Amino acid sequence: MPxxxxxxxxxxxxxxxxxxxxxxxxxxxGRVYGLARTMVGDPDLAEDIAQEAFLRxxxxxQAYDSRRGSVHTWMLVITRSLxxxxxRLRRAQPVDPETFANLDWxxxxxxxxxxxxxxxxxxxxxxxxxxxxPAEQRQAxxxxxxxxxxxxxxxxxxxxxxxxxxxxxxxxMQKVRAAMARRRTEP
Amino acid sequence: MTCAExxxxxxxxxxxxxxxxxxxxxxxxxxxxxxCRELVSDLAEVADRMLLLAPVTEPPPGFESKVLAGMGVAPxxxxxxxxxRRRVLAGVAAVALVAAMSAAGAAWLAGxxxxxxxxxTALAADNEGRWRCxxxxxxxxxxxxxxxxxxxxxxxNSYSVEAVHAGSEVPIKVGTFTLQQGHGTLARPLDLPxxxxxxVRVLDAGGRVRYxxxxxxx
Numbered sequence: 001m002p003x004x005x006x007x008x009x010x011x012x013x014x015x016x017x018x019x020x021x022x023x024x025x026x027x028x029x030g031r032v033y034g035l036a037r038t039m040v041g042d043p044d045l046a047e048d049i050a051q052e053a054f055l056r057x058x059x060x061x062q063a064y065d066s067r068r069g070s071v072h073t074w075m076l077v078i079t080r081s082l083x084x085x086x087x088r089l090r091r092a093q094p095v096d097p098e099t100f101a102n103l104d105w106x107x108x109x110x111x112x113x114x115x116x117x118x119x120x121x122x123x124x125x126x127x128x129x130x131x132x133x134p135a136e137q138r139q140a141x142x143x144x145x146x147x148x149x150x151x152x153x154x155x156x157x158x159x160x161x162x163x164x165x166x167x168x169x170x171x172x173m174q175k176v177r178a179a180m181a182r183r184r185t186e187p
Numbered sequence: 188m189t190c191a192e193x194x195x196x197x198x199x200x201x202x203x204x205x206x207x208x209x210x211x212x213x214x215x216x217x218x219x220x221x222x223c224r225e226l227v228s229d230l231a232e233v234a235d236r237m238l239l240l241a242p243v244t245e246p247p248p249g250f251e252s253k254v255l256a257g258m259g260v261a262p263x264x265x266x267x268x269x270x271x272r273r274r275v276l277a278g279v280a281a282v283a284l285v286a287a288m289s290a291a292g293a294a295w296l297a298g299x300x301x302x303x304x305x306x307x308t309a310l311a312a313d314n315e316g317r318w319r320c321x322x323x324x325x326x327x328x329x330x331x332x333x334x335x336x337x338x339x340x341x342x343x344n345s346y347s348v349e350a351v352h353a354g355s356e357v358p359i360k361v362g363t364f365t366l367q368q369g370h371g372t373l374a375r376p377l378d379l380p381x382x383x384x385x386x387v388r389v390l391d392a393g394g395r396v397r398y399x400x401x402x403x404x405x
Contacts, residue, residue, distance in 0.1 A: 018260050025251045034244035047246055054254045059370070060337055063312045063319045069235055076238035081316075081339060084203055123239045145237040150204045166195065173198035177233045 006071035014061030025054055028075045035076050039083035039148045049086055053079040084148045122180070129179035137172035144169050188216040193223045201230035214315060307381055309400035320398035322387040330377040332361060334387060336398065341369040346389045346397070348373055353385040361387075 009027065012020030032053050036046035056078050057064075064074050130138055140158070143149040149157070155165035193216050199205045200213055217224050312319040318338045325331055334348050345365040349358035364373035377384070389398040 016258055016260050018255065021255055021258060021260055022251060025254050029250060030243040030245050031239075031241070033246035033250070035238055035241040037244050038241045043247070047250065050246055050250070051254050051257060055257045056337070058258055059335060060319050060321075062308060062310050062321055069232075073235050073238065076241070077235055077316075080203055080238060084206075085339075085341070088206060123236065126233070126236055126240070141237075142240075144199070144202045144204055145234055146241050148204060150206075151199060166199070169202070170195065170198040173201070173230055173233060177229060180233065 007066060010057075010061055010064060010071050014058060016058070021058075028054075028072065031072060032075055032079050035079050035146075036083050038146055039080065040086060045086060045090075046083075049079060049082045052082055056082070080148065087148055125180050126176065129176040132179060133172050133175055137168045137175070140165060140168035141172035141176070188212050190216075190220060190223055193217070193220070194226065197223070197227050197230055198234075200227050201234040203234070214317075217315075307384070307402050309387065309402045311398045311400050318398075320389055320400060322400040322402075324377070324381045324384050324387075324402070330379060330381045330384075331374060332377050332384070332387065333372065333374045334361075334364070334389065335372040336364075336366065336370070336389060338366060338369040342366055343368070345392055346371070347394075348375075349388050349390065350377060350379075350384055351386045351388065352379055353383050358388070 006027075009020060009024050013024035029050065033046060033050040036049040036053070037043060040046050040049065053075060057075060064071065068074075069077075130141075133141070136158075140154050143154050143157070144151070151165045151169060152162060154160075154169070155162040158165065160168075193213060196205060196209070196213055200210070205213060217227060307324050309322045310319065311321075316339065318336065320334070320336045323333045332348075332350060336346065343366050345363060347363045348361040350361050351358050359377070359379075361377070362373055362375045364371045384402055386399060386401040388396045388400075391397050
Protein backbone atom coordinates (compact mmCIF):
# COMPACT_ATOMS: atom_id res chain seq x y z
CA MET A 1 0.00 0.00 0.00
CA PRO A 2 1.48 3.36 -0.92
CA UNK A 3 2.35 5.70 1.95
CA UNK A 4 -0.12 8.51 2.59
CA UNK A 5 0.87 11.93 1.30
CA UNK A 6 2.23 14.36 3.87
CA UNK A 7 -0.91 16.52 3.67
CA UNK A 8 -3.30 13.61 4.09
CA UNK A 9 -1.29 12.17 6.94
CA UNK A 10 -1.27 15.55 8.68
CA UNK A 11 -5.04 15.79 8.32
CA UNK A 12 -5.58 12.34 9.83
CA UNK A 13 -3.09 13.14 12.59
CA UNK A 14 -5.00 16.33 13.39
CA UNK A 15 -8.14 14.28 13.91
CA UNK A 16 -6.38 12.14 16.49
CA UNK A 17 -6.65 8.87 14.58
CA UNK A 18 -4.23 6.57 16.47
CA UNK A 19 -2.86 4.82 13.38
CA UNK A 20 -2.34 8.09 11.52
CA UNK A 21 -0.85 9.78 14.58
CA UNK A 22 1.68 6.96 15.01
CA UNK A 23 2.56 7.08 11.31
CA UNK A 24 2.91 10.87 11.41
CA UNK A 25 5.19 10.76 14.44
CA UNK A 26 7.37 8.04 12.89
CA UNK A 27 7.69 9.97 9.65
CA UNK A 28 8.93 13.19 11.25
CA UNK A 29 10.41 12.29 14.62
CA GLY A 30 13.97 11.83 13.34
CA ARG A 31 14.15 15.29 11.87
CA VAL A 32 12.27 16.98 14.71
CA TYR A 33 14.34 15.39 17.46
CA GLY A 34 17.53 15.81 15.40
CA LEU A 35 16.97 19.56 15.08
CA ALA A 36 15.98 19.96 18.74
CA ARG A 37 19.10 18.04 19.82
CA THR A 38 21.31 20.13 17.55
CA MET A 39 19.86 23.35 18.91
CA VAL A 40 19.74 22.67 22.65
CA GLY A 41 22.30 19.88 23.10
CA ASP A 42 20.63 18.37 26.18
CA PRO A 43 18.91 15.10 25.13
CA ASP A 44 16.16 15.33 27.76
CA LEU A 45 15.28 18.91 26.88
CA ALA A 46 15.43 18.00 23.19
CA GLU A 47 12.93 15.20 23.77
CA ASP A 48 10.58 17.57 25.62
CA ILE A 49 10.83 20.07 22.77
CA ALA A 50 10.21 17.38 20.14
CA GLN A 51 7.13 16.13 22.03
CA GLU A 52 5.75 19.64 22.33
CA ALA A 53 6.41 20.22 18.62
CA PHE A 54 4.16 17.29 17.73
CA LEU A 55 1.46 18.41 20.16
CA ARG A 56 1.57 21.94 18.78
CA UNK A 57 1.32 20.57 15.23
CA UNK A 58 -1.68 18.49 16.29
CA UNK A 59 -3.40 21.50 17.89
CA UNK A 60 -2.62 23.83 14.99
CA UNK A 61 -2.83 21.54 11.96
CA GLN A 62 -5.43 23.76 10.33
CA ALA A 63 -2.94 26.61 10.20
CA TYR A 64 -0.63 24.62 7.93
CA ASP A 65 -0.48 26.17 4.48
CA SER A 66 1.12 23.97 1.83
CA ARG A 67 1.87 27.03 -0.30
CA ARG A 68 4.39 28.19 2.31
CA GLY A 69 6.40 24.99 2.50
CA SER A 70 6.36 21.26 3.08
CA VAL A 71 5.05 19.55 6.21
CA HIS A 72 8.68 18.64 6.97
CA THR A 73 9.68 22.30 6.94
CA TRP A 74 6.58 23.33 8.93
CA MET A 75 7.39 20.80 11.64
CA LEU A 76 10.97 22.06 11.79
CA VAL A 77 9.90 25.71 12.01
CA ILE A 78 7.71 24.80 15.00
CA THR A 79 10.62 22.92 16.56
CA ARG A 80 13.01 25.84 16.01
CA SER A 81 10.60 28.25 17.67
CA LEU A 82 10.20 26.00 20.72
CA UNK A 83 13.95 25.37 20.96
CA UNK A 84 14.75 29.08 20.80
CA UNK A 85 12.15 29.80 23.50
CA UNK A 86 13.62 27.04 25.69
CA UNK A 87 17.15 28.38 25.24
CA ARG A 88 16.06 31.90 26.16
CA LEU A 89 14.44 30.60 29.35
CA ARG A 90 17.51 28.63 30.34
CA ARG A 91 19.93 31.37 29.30
CA ALA A 92 21.72 29.85 26.33
CA GLN A 93 24.51 27.42 27.04
CA PRO A 94 27.58 27.55 24.82
CA VAL A 95 27.33 25.33 21.77
CA ASP A 96 29.24 22.12 22.37
CA PRO A 97 32.25 22.41 20.01
CA GLU A 98 32.05 18.69 19.28
CA THR A 99 28.38 18.93 18.33
CA PHE A 100 29.09 21.77 15.99
CA ALA A 101 32.16 20.09 14.51
CA ASN A 102 30.10 16.97 13.85
CA LEU A 103 27.31 18.92 12.21
CA ASP A 104 27.50 17.20 8.87
CA TRP A 105 25.35 19.56 6.84
CA UNK A 106 27.10 18.54 3.63
CA UNK A 107 25.83 14.94 3.57
CA UNK A 108 22.32 14.36 2.27
CA UNK A 109 19.97 11.91 3.96
CA UNK A 110 20.53 8.62 2.18
CA UNK A 111 17.05 7.25 1.72
CA UNK A 112 13.41 7.44 2.71
CA UNK A 113 11.13 10.39 3.34
CA UNK A 114 14.02 12.52 4.59
CA UNK A 115 15.79 12.22 1.24
CA UNK A 116 12.56 13.02 -0.60
CA UNK A 117 11.99 16.09 1.57
CA UNK A 118 15.47 17.37 0.78
CA UNK A 119 15.03 16.86 -2.94
CA UNK A 120 11.68 18.61 -3.04
CA UNK A 121 12.93 21.55 -0.99
CA UNK A 122 16.02 22.13 -3.14
CA UNK A 123 18.39 21.41 -0.31
CA UNK A 124 21.12 20.35 -2.73
CA UNK A 125 21.12 23.91 -4.11
CA UNK A 126 21.36 25.19 -0.56
CA UNK A 127 24.40 23.03 0.18
CA UNK A 128 26.14 24.30 -2.94
CA UNK A 129 25.38 27.89 -1.97
CA UNK A 130 26.75 27.34 1.54
CA UNK A 131 29.91 25.75 0.16
CA UNK A 132 30.50 28.97 -1.77
CA UNK A 133 30.54 31.16 1.35
CA PRO A 134 33.69 32.27 3.17
CA ALA A 135 34.17 29.95 6.17
CA GLU A 136 33.51 32.65 8.79
CA GLN A 137 30.20 33.67 7.18
CA ARG A 138 29.14 30.04 6.84
CA GLN A 139 29.96 29.36 10.48
CA ALA A 140 27.98 32.38 11.72
CA UNK A 141 25.02 31.50 9.52
CA UNK A 142 24.97 27.84 10.62
CA UNK A 143 25.26 28.82 14.28
CA UNK A 144 22.26 31.11 13.87
CA UNK A 145 20.16 28.83 11.65
CA UNK A 146 20.82 25.40 13.16
CA UNK A 147 21.87 26.26 16.71
CA UNK A 148 19.49 29.20 17.24
CA UNK A 149 22.29 31.52 18.37
CA UNK A 150 21.77 35.27 18.40
CA UNK A 151 24.28 37.71 16.97
CA UNK A 152 25.30 38.64 20.54
CA UNK A 153 25.99 35.00 21.42
CA UNK A 154 27.93 34.43 18.21
CA UNK A 155 30.04 37.53 18.84
CA UNK A 156 30.91 36.17 22.31
CA UNK A 157 31.58 32.65 21.06
CA UNK A 158 33.78 33.81 18.19
CA UNK A 159 35.35 36.70 20.12
CA UNK A 160 34.39 39.19 17.45
CA UNK A 161 32.59 42.56 17.67
CA UNK A 162 28.78 42.39 17.62
CA UNK A 163 28.66 44.37 14.38
CA UNK A 164 30.95 41.83 12.72
CA UNK A 165 28.75 38.94 13.84
CA UNK A 166 25.66 40.68 12.49
CA UNK A 167 27.39 41.42 9.20
CA UNK A 168 28.50 37.81 8.80
CA UNK A 169 24.99 36.48 9.37
CA UNK A 170 23.39 39.07 7.10
CA UNK A 171 25.93 38.82 4.29
CA UNK A 172 25.98 35.04 4.41
CA MET A 173 22.20 34.85 4.23
CA GLN A 174 21.99 37.36 1.37
CA LYS A 175 24.64 35.48 -0.62
CA VAL A 176 22.86 32.15 -0.14
CA ARG A 177 19.57 33.69 -1.18
CA ALA A 178 21.15 35.25 -4.28
CA ALA A 179 22.96 32.03 -5.22
CA MET A 180 19.76 30.01 -4.91
CA ALA A 181 17.84 32.56 -6.97
CA ARG A 182 20.52 32.39 -9.69
CA ARG A 183 20.42 28.61 -9.79
CA ARG A 184 16.64 28.69 -10.14
CA THR A 185 16.85 30.94 -13.19
CA GLU A 186 19.68 29.00 -14.86
CA PRO A 187 18.52 26.98 -17.88
CA MET B 188 12.64 51.91 12.77
CA THR B 189 13.68 52.84 9.23
CA CYS B 190 13.82 50.51 6.23
CA ALA B 191 17.63 50.57 6.41
CA GLU B 192 17.57 49.53 10.07
CA UNK B 193 15.07 46.79 9.30
CA UNK B 194 17.20 45.57 6.41
CA UNK B 195 20.16 45.23 8.77
CA UNK B 196 18.04 43.04 11.05
CA UNK B 197 16.14 41.13 8.35
CA UNK B 198 18.33 38.01 8.35
CA UNK B 199 18.10 37.59 12.13
CA UNK B 200 14.32 38.14 12.00
CA UNK B 201 14.05 35.42 9.36
CA UNK B 202 16.13 33.09 11.52
CA UNK B 203 13.88 33.72 14.52
CA UNK B 204 16.75 34.86 16.75
CA UNK B 205 15.48 38.39 17.45
CA UNK B 206 13.42 38.76 20.60
CA UNK B 207 12.02 41.28 23.02
CA UNK B 208 11.65 44.96 22.29
CA UNK B 209 13.78 44.81 19.16
CA UNK B 210 11.46 42.21 17.63
CA UNK B 211 8.36 44.20 18.59
CA UNK B 212 9.72 47.34 16.92
CA UNK B 213 10.67 45.38 13.81
CA UNK B 214 7.24 43.72 13.56
CA UNK B 215 5.61 47.11 13.94
CA UNK B 216 7.65 48.36 10.97
CA UNK B 217 6.86 45.25 8.93
CA UNK B 218 3.13 45.72 9.51
CA UNK B 219 3.27 48.93 7.47
CA UNK B 220 6.03 48.19 4.95
CA UNK B 221 5.31 45.67 2.16
CA UNK B 222 8.85 45.94 0.73
CA CYS B 223 10.49 44.97 4.02
CA ARG B 224 7.90 42.22 4.53
CA GLU B 225 8.86 40.75 1.18
CA LEU B 226 12.56 40.91 2.07
CA VAL B 227 12.04 39.08 5.37
CA SER B 228 9.74 36.57 3.70
CA ASP B 229 12.39 35.78 1.05
CA LEU B 230 15.06 35.33 3.71
CA ALA B 231 12.73 33.23 5.85
CA GLU B 232 12.39 30.82 2.94
CA VAL B 233 16.17 30.30 3.03
CA ALA B 234 16.26 30.12 6.84
CA ASP B 235 13.44 27.56 6.95
CA ARG B 236 15.06 25.45 4.25
CA MET B 237 18.31 25.42 6.21
CA LEU B 238 16.52 23.50 8.97
CA LEU B 239 16.55 20.47 6.67
CA LEU B 240 20.35 20.43 7.05
CA ALA B 241 20.13 19.38 10.69
CA PRO B 242 21.03 15.75 11.29
CA VAL B 243 18.29 13.13 11.44
CA THR B 244 18.43 11.54 14.90
CA GLU B 245 15.90 9.04 16.18
CA PRO B 246 14.53 9.94 19.65
CA PRO B 247 14.79 7.58 22.65
CA PRO B 248 12.46 4.56 22.86
CA GLY B 249 8.98 5.43 24.10
CA PHE B 250 8.89 8.80 22.37
CA GLU B 251 5.92 7.91 20.18
CA SER B 252 3.88 6.67 23.17
CA LYS B 253 4.58 9.88 25.09
CA VAL B 254 3.34 12.04 22.22
CA LEU B 255 0.23 9.88 21.80
CA ALA B 256 -0.41 10.12 25.55
CA GLY B 257 -0.12 13.91 25.31
CA MET B 258 -2.79 13.82 22.61
CA GLY B 259 -5.00 11.64 24.78
CA VAL B 260 -4.72 8.88 22.18
CA ALA B 261 -3.98 5.32 23.22
CA PRO B 262 -1.47 3.49 21.07
CA UNK B 263 -3.10 0.84 18.87
CA UNK B 264 -1.85 -2.49 20.11
CA UNK B 265 -4.58 -4.89 19.01
CA UNK B 266 -3.57 -6.99 16.04
CA UNK B 267 -5.87 -9.03 13.81
CA UNK B 268 -9.05 -7.22 14.81
CA UNK B 269 -10.71 -5.34 12.02
CA UNK B 270 -11.10 -1.66 12.80
CA UNK B 271 -12.95 -0.89 9.62
CA ARG B 272 -15.46 1.57 11.00
CA ARG B 273 -12.85 3.71 12.67
CA ARG B 274 -10.72 3.67 9.54
CA VAL B 275 -13.68 4.70 7.39
CA LEU B 276 -14.37 7.58 9.73
CA ALA B 277 -10.77 8.64 9.79
CA GLY B 278 -10.50 8.47 6.02
CA VAL B 279 -13.59 10.56 5.42
CA ALA B 280 -12.60 13.02 8.09
CA ALA B 281 -9.06 13.30 6.76
CA VAL B 282 -10.29 14.25 3.31
CA ALA B 283 -12.66 16.74 4.87
CA LEU B 284 -9.96 18.26 6.99
CA VAL B 285 -7.63 18.66 4.03
CA ALA B 286 -10.36 20.78 2.48
CA ALA B 287 -10.87 22.68 5.71
CA MET B 288 -7.19 23.39 6.17
CA SER B 289 -7.18 26.11 3.51
CA ALA B 290 -8.93 28.49 5.92
CA ALA B 291 -12.45 27.49 6.77
CA GLY B 292 -14.82 24.82 5.71
CA ALA B 293 -17.57 22.40 6.47
CA ALA B 294 -17.46 18.64 6.57
CA TRP B 295 -19.85 15.78 7.17
CA LEU B 296 -18.66 12.80 9.15
CA ALA B 297 -20.70 9.64 9.11
CA GLY B 298 -20.16 6.11 10.30
CA UNK B 299 -22.06 3.15 8.98
CA UNK B 300 -25.71 3.40 9.96
CA UNK B 301 -25.25 6.79 11.61
CA UNK B 302 -26.76 10.05 10.51
CA UNK B 303 -24.21 12.63 9.51
CA UNK B 304 -22.77 15.09 11.98
CA UNK B 305 -21.87 18.49 10.62
CA UNK B 306 -18.47 19.96 11.50
CA UNK B 307 -17.76 23.56 10.60
CA THR B 308 -14.42 25.22 11.15
CA ALA B 309 -13.12 28.77 10.93
CA LEU B 310 -9.63 30.03 11.54
CA ALA B 311 -7.94 33.35 12.20
CA ALA B 312 -4.13 33.30 12.11
CA ASP B 313 -1.36 35.84 12.20
CA ASN B 314 0.87 35.82 9.11
CA GLU B 315 3.95 35.99 11.33
CA GLY B 316 2.88 32.87 13.24
CA ARG B 317 2.46 34.72 16.57
CA TRP B 318 -1.05 33.44 17.20
CA ARG B 319 -3.77 31.22 15.83
CA CYS B 320 -7.37 31.09 16.88
CA UNK B 321 -9.66 28.32 15.71
CA UNK B 322 -13.38 27.73 16.12
CA UNK B 323 -15.01 24.36 15.52
CA UNK B 324 -18.74 23.81 15.79
CA UNK B 325 -20.41 20.45 15.38
CA UNK B 326 -23.41 18.32 16.26
CA UNK B 327 -26.89 19.31 17.27
CA UNK B 328 -28.91 18.79 20.46
CA UNK B 329 -26.52 19.82 21.77
CA UNK B 330 -24.35 21.72 19.34
CA UNK B 331 -20.80 22.01 20.64
CA UNK B 332 -18.54 24.97 20.08
CA UNK B 333 -14.81 24.53 20.65
CA UNK B 334 -12.55 27.58 20.50
CA UNK B 335 -8.79 27.18 20.83
CA UNK B 336 -6.25 29.97 20.98
CA UNK B 337 -2.50 29.49 20.71
CA UNK B 338 -0.19 32.41 21.27
CA UNK B 339 3.53 31.97 20.80
CA UNK B 340 4.31 34.59 23.47
CA UNK B 341 3.27 32.20 26.26
CA UNK B 342 0.84 34.71 27.79
CA UNK B 343 -1.70 33.76 30.47
CA ASN B 344 -4.47 36.23 29.59
CA SER B 345 -8.19 35.59 29.97
CA TYR B 346 -10.69 35.90 27.13
CA SER B 347 -14.42 35.71 26.65
CA VAL B 348 -16.14 34.13 23.65
CA GLU B 349 -19.25 35.32 21.83
CA ALA B 350 -21.15 33.52 19.09
CA VAL B 351 -22.92 35.49 16.40
CA HIS B 352 -26.14 33.93 15.18
CA ALA B 353 -27.12 34.45 11.54
CA GLY B 354 -29.76 37.15 11.31
CA SER B 355 -29.27 38.37 14.86
CA GLU B 356 -27.63 41.58 16.00
CA VAL B 357 -27.16 40.36 19.55
CA PRO B 358 -24.24 37.98 20.13
CA ILE B 359 -24.59 35.00 22.45
CA LYS B 360 -22.19 35.04 25.40
CA VAL B 361 -20.62 31.57 25.41
CA GLY B 362 -18.09 31.63 28.23
CA THR B 363 -14.57 32.54 29.24
CA PHE B 364 -11.23 30.80 29.23
CA THR B 365 -7.69 31.54 30.37
CA LEU B 366 -4.49 30.76 28.52
CA GLN B 367 -1.80 28.69 30.17
CA GLN B 368 1.60 29.41 28.71
CA GLY B 369 -0.03 30.68 25.54
CA HIS B 370 -2.55 27.87 25.02
CA GLY B 371 -6.19 27.73 25.94
CA THR B 372 -9.40 26.02 24.85
CA LEU B 373 -13.07 26.59 25.57
CA ALA B 374 -15.72 23.96 24.85
CA ARG B 375 -19.40 24.73 25.48
CA PRO B 376 -22.76 23.48 24.26
CA LEU B 377 -24.77 25.99 22.23
CA ASP B 378 -28.52 26.26 22.03
CA LEU B 379 -28.69 26.60 18.26
CA PRO B 380 -27.95 24.38 15.24
CA UNK B 381 -24.35 24.36 14.01
CA UNK B 382 -25.45 25.61 10.62
CA UNK B 383 -26.93 28.81 12.10
CA UNK B 384 -23.66 30.08 13.49
CA UNK B 385 -22.25 32.96 11.47
CA UNK B 386 -19.08 33.85 13.35
CA VAL B 387 -17.28 33.57 16.66
CA ARG B 388 -15.35 36.33 18.31
CA VAL B 389 -12.88 36.31 21.16
CA LEU B 390 -12.68 39.38 23.38
CA ASP B 391 -9.99 40.39 25.82
CA ALA B 392 -10.60 41.30 29.48
CA GLY B 393 -11.36 44.89 28.42
CA GLY B 394 -14.17 43.77 26.11
CA ARG B 395 -12.25 44.48 22.90
CA VAL B 396 -12.65 41.98 20.04
CA ARG B 397 -9.20 40.48 19.50
CA TYR B 398 -9.95 37.55 17.19
CA UNK B 399 -12.87 36.94 14.87
CA UNK B 400 -13.56 33.72 12.98
CA UNK B 401 -16.25 33.76 10.31
CA UNK B 402 -17.83 30.56 9.01
CA UNK B 403 -17.89 31.43 5.34
CA UNK B 404 -18.69 27.96 4.05
CA UNK B 405 -22.32 28.62 3.31
